[in-house]
Amino acid sequence: MLGYLIRRLLSAIFAIWVVITVTFIFMHLIPGGPFQTEKAIPEAIKENIEARYKLDQPLHIQYLDYLGNVVRGDLGPSYKYRGQTVNDIISERFPVSLQLGLLTFVIAIVLGMGAGIVAALYQGRMPDYITMFFSTVGISVPSFILGTLLMYVFAFRLGLLPAAMWGTPQHVIMPAVALAGLPTAFIARLTRSSMLDVLNQDYMRTALAKGLSRLRIIWVHAVKNAIIPVITYSGPLLAAILTGSFIVENIFAVPGLGKHFVTSIYNRDYTVILGLTIFYSILLIGLNMFVDFAYTLIDPRIKLTGGKE
Amino acid sequence: MQYPKELFVRLTEKDVQAEIIRPSITYWQDAWRRLKKNPVAMISLIFIVFLLLVALFGPYFSPYSYSDQDFDRQNQGPSIEHPFGTDSLGRDQLVRVMYGARISLSVGFVASLTTFIIGVIYGGISGYAGGRVDNIMMRIVDILYSIPFLLWVIMLMVLFREIFPATGGGAGLYSIFIALGLVFWLPMARIVRGQILSLKEQEFALAAQTIGAPKWKILFRHLIPNAMGPIIVTATLSIPEAIFSEAFLSFIGLGVSAPMASWGMLASDALSSLRSFPHLLMFPALAISVTLLAFNFLGDGLQDALDPRMRK
Numbered sequence: 001m002l003g004y005l006i007r008r009l010l011s012a013i014f015a016i017w018v019v020i021t022v023t024f025i026f027m028h029l030i031p032g033g034p035f036q037t038e039k040a041i042p043e044a045i046k047e048n049i050e051a052r053y054k055l056d057q058p059l060h061i062q063y064l065d066y067l068g069n070v071v072r073g074d075l076g077p078s079y080k081y082r083g084q085t086v087n088d089i090i091s092e093r094f095p096v097s098l099q100l101g102l103l104t105f106v107i108a109i110v111l112g113m114g115a116g117i118v119a120a121l122y123q124g125r126m127p128d129y130i131t132m133f134f135s136t137v138g139i140s141v142p143s144f145i146l147g148t149l150l151m152y153v154f155a156f157r158l159g160l161l162p163a164a165m166w167g168t169p170q171h172v173i174m175p176a177v178a179l180a181g182l183p184t185a186f187i188a189r190l191t192r193s194s195m196l197d198v199l200n201q202d203y204m205r206t207a208l209a210k211g212l213s214r215l216r217i218i219w220v221h222a223v224k225n226a227i228i229p230v231i232t233y234s235g236p237l238l239a240a241i242l243t244g245s246f247i248v249e250n251i252f253a254v255p256g257l258g259k260h261f262v263t264s265i266y267n268r269d270y271t272v273i274l275g276l277t278i279f280y281s282i283l284l285i286g287l288n289m290f291v292d293f294a295y296t297l298i299d300p301r302i303k304l305t306g307g308k309e
Numbered sequence: 310m311q312y313p314k315e316l317f318v319r320l321t322e323k324d325v326q327a328e329i330i331r332p333s334i335t336y337w338q339d340a341w342r343r344l345k346k347n348p349v350a351m352i353s354l355i356f357i358v359f360l361l362l363v364a365l366f367g368p369y370f371s372p373y374s375y376s377d378q379d380f381d382r383q384n385q386g387p388s389i390e391h392p393f394g395t396d397s398l399g400r401d402q403l404v405r406v407m408y409g410a411r412i413s414l415s416v417g418f419v420a421s422l423t424t425f426i427i428g429v430i431y432g433g434i435s436g437y438a439g440g441r442v443d444n445i446m447m448r449i450v451d452i453l454y455s456i457p458f459l460l461w462v463i464m465l466m467v468l469f470r471e472i473f474p475a476t477g478g479g480a481g482l483y484s485i486f487i488a489l490g491l492v493f494w495l496p497m498a499r500i501v502r503g504q505i506l507s508l509k510e511q512e513f514a515l516a517a518q519t520i521g522a523p524k525w526k527i528l529f530r531h532l533i534p535n536a537m538g539p540i541i542v543t544a545t546l547s548i549p550e551a552i553f554s555e556a557f558l559s560f561i562g563l564g565v566s567a568p569m570a571s572w573g574m575l576a577s578d579a580l581s582s583l584r585s586f587p588h589l590l591m592f593p594a595l596a597i598s599v600t601l602l603a604f605n606f607l608g609d610g611l612q613d614a615l616d617p618r619m620r621k
Contacts, residue, residue: 140602239457
């Protein structure tokens with residue numbers, strides 16, 4: 001077990017290093033410096049700025065410098081907003097995205113699993129068809145379409161919810177639902193098929209023969225086993241919430257990190273793009289590693305062979 | 310040796326009937342037969358062909374071009390002259406949605422093709438070589454996989470935007486092709502590798518080796534054709550993924566540049582005037598969703614048809 005943990009940790013660190021290196025190279029392949037688009041400035045000021053941001057150093061020095069800073073948890077300054085660092089941006093905006101993301105996560109898991117369980121129990125009957133219909137539609141409607149539709153119906157037509165901004169619980173509902181649409185649909189399908197698998201197992205008949213109540217069989221025996229494929233979906237689920245937040249936060253003007261990421265793409269604020277990409281990668285790789293650990297603890301059938309199939 | 314004529318008996322019509330066996334059909338005929346029985350997949354296929362025709366020829370039948378502006382008719386709702394209405398610059402929305410179909414479908418097909426080429430070669434070599442080579446090649450895939458592909462695509466698009474500034478504000482269609490092609494082959498490589506790993510142990514591969522067929526020939530002539538079913542399913546399912554990604558990129562301002570129109574860009578443009586002119590959102594939104602739905606259904610149908618063992 002310990003060997004597995006260490007191997008998994010090392011490969012995660014290696015992956016993060018690759019991401020840092022690749023994004024660093026990408027950002028430095030961009031022709032011209034980050035101040036090239038600004039108005040003509042005196043040579044001396046330009047030199048001062050470049051010295052301030054260490055752009056006058058050779059590339060490998062810049063790289064090692066950056067790598068050292070990332071290891072110390074410093075993701076560098078913003079070129080666009082003087083005096084603001086990537087760390088400032090993250091600590092200011094990430095809590096908002098985190099709230100939204102957590103709510104999305106809960107909606108997707110509860111609604112998705114609930115719908116999937118119901119569909120499996122009523123296989124081939126109306127609740128099954130309805131769930132499958134909505135989950136197929138849900139997979140095909142991108143979050144930005146769902147978001148704008150929700151906004152039109154609930155904010156503009158019915159006037160029930162605020163169209164934009166952040167602050168009250170009402171503000172969270174639409175972005176979270178828009179973001180949860182696709183993962184919910186996917187989880188519903190996943191839960192349904194794994195539930196059907198479990199329901200056909202011999203031990204289900206044994207449980208029934210023992211005289212256990214139907215509710216107990218479903219909750220204790222079926223759902224517990226059907227949950228495992230859903231846990232493996234956590235990685236893609238987190239990725240979907242994360243990339244979805246770029247769009248949904250923009251639609252609903254949520255002052256989160258996803259909105260800022262897109263803004264920095266518009267602004268060509270390269271240090272922020274670089275820093276946030278690295279932050280997102282560390283977040284995802286770390287969470288995925290955590291999911292893998294949790295997964296091996298929950299399901300004792302999984303062999304710990306360190307990533308080999 | 311001579312056979313006496315008496316041994317030869319002329320068959321009657323009845324005997325001929327009894328001798329007839331079912332004509333043998335190939336794997337592809339069998340798959341096509343199964344696909345035809347799947348009404349949802351067939352409707353999707355018909356819709357996709359229809360969309361393809363509209364994207365190719367539709368704009369020629371329209372009196373307007375995608376950039377024609379008519380400032381007397383801005384933000385109009387659907388009418389006889391403009392069935393989908395007009396946008397804030399008085400451009401015909403129908404022809405813009407048709408051009409959007411061109412862009413979306415070409416992105417889908419090009420991405421699927423590059424996925425196919427890179428994924429099959431990479432996965433094939435990895436699976437066939439096995440051992441250390443396989444280990445290293447798959448570790449690379451694992452690492453690239455560990456952050457979401459859209460993040461890679463965004464990084465590439467940000468880079469291309471600066472390297473090819475000639476394409477204007479957006480990053481241009483070719484950048485999208487390249488960026489998606491560079492990232493989308495990962496799942497294909499994994500699937501092909503898995504298939505090749507099991508196929509190379511089978512007798513026909515051994516037989517080919519025994520008669521001295523060169524390695525590349527065994528891989529590309531014998532093993533990969535036998536893995537074609539899952540490969541085609543994966544390639545088909547990468548089309549909606551690519552179309553979605555293009556819409557996503559256009560929506561955040563990294564897609565094709567104005568005055569070109571892609572569905573994502575149309576939806577993004579409609580957002581600012583959503584309260585007053587919802588029809589501008591409706592048609593591109595419908596187009597994206599129905600197209601993604603059709604490709605997903607077709608992919609599922611192909612999976613059932615080409616890979617009957619996987620059927621639930």
